[in-house]
Amino acid sequence: MAIDVESYYRQYGPMVLRRCRNLLKSEEAAVDAMQDTFVQLLRYKERLKDEAPSSLLYRMATNVCLNRIRSAGRKKEDADTEMLHQIACAEVPEERFMAANLMNRLFSKHQESTRTIAVLHLLDGMTLQEVANEVGMSVSGVRKRLRPLRSQLDALQRSIAE
Numbered sequence: 001m002a003i004d005v006e007s008y009y010r011q012y013g014p015m016v017l018r019r020c021r022n023l024l025k026s027e028e029a030a031v032d033a034m035q036d037t038f039v040q041l042l043r044y045k046e047r048l049k050d051e052a053p054s055s056l057l058y059r060m061a062t063n064v065c066l067n068r069i070r071s072a073g074r075k076k077e078d079a080d081t082e083m084l085h086q087i088a089c090a091e092v093p094e095e096r097f098m099a100a101n102l103m104n105r106l107f108s109k110h111q112e113s114t115r116t117i118a119v120l121h122l123l124d125g126m127t128l129q130e131v132a133n134e135v136g137m138s139v140s141g142v143r144k145r146l147r148p149l150r151s152q153l154d155a156l157q158r159s160i161a162e
Contacts, residue, residue: 003045008053009038015054016061023065033068037061109152114145121146 016037020030037060041048048056110118113135120131121142132139 003041003048003050003053005038005042005045008041008057012054012057013038016057019058019061020065023062024068029068033061033064036064040064110145110149114149117142117145118149 013034017030017034020033020037021027024030024033037057040060041057117131117135117137120126120134121128126134128139128142131137132142135142137145
C-alpha cells in the first residue's frame with residue numbers, strides 16, 4: 001500500500017519541522033528542509049512501507065538536515081571553485097599565461113584522472129558521488145584524490161595573497 005503523503009504532512013509536519021529547527025537553528029532553513037523531506041517522501045512513496053511513519057520521517061528529516069549542514073561546511077570549496085573558475089575564464093593574454101602557469105603548477109604532480117576529478121567536482125559542480133560514478137571510482141577514492149589537490153590549492157592561494 002502506497003503512503004498517503006498528504007495525511008503524513010498534516011499529521012507529522014510539525015514534528016518534522018521541530019526536528020529541522022533543532023538541527024539547523026534557522027526557521028527559513030528548517031521550513032525548506034521540511035519541504036525537502038516531504039518531497040523525498042513523495043518521490044519514494046511507492047517503495048516505502050506504511051509502517052512507523054514518525055520514525056521514517058524523523059530519520060529522513062535528520063538526513064536532509066545533515067546533508068544541508070555538510071553542504072554549508074563546503075563554503076571553503078566554493079572559494080576553491082571561484083579561483084579555478086577565474087583561472088578557466090581568463091581572457092587577457094597575460095591573464096591566460098598566468099592562469100596556464102598556475103594550472104601547470106597545480107596539476108604538475110597529479111595524474112590526468114585527478115585533473116578530470118577536480119574539473120568535474122570543483123568547476124562543473126558535480127557531487128562526489130556523481131564524480132565517482134563518472135570516473136569509475138569510489139567516493140572515498142575521489143576524496144582521497146582531491147585532498148592533496150586542495151592543500152596545494154590552499155598553498156598557492158596563500159602565496160598569491162602574499
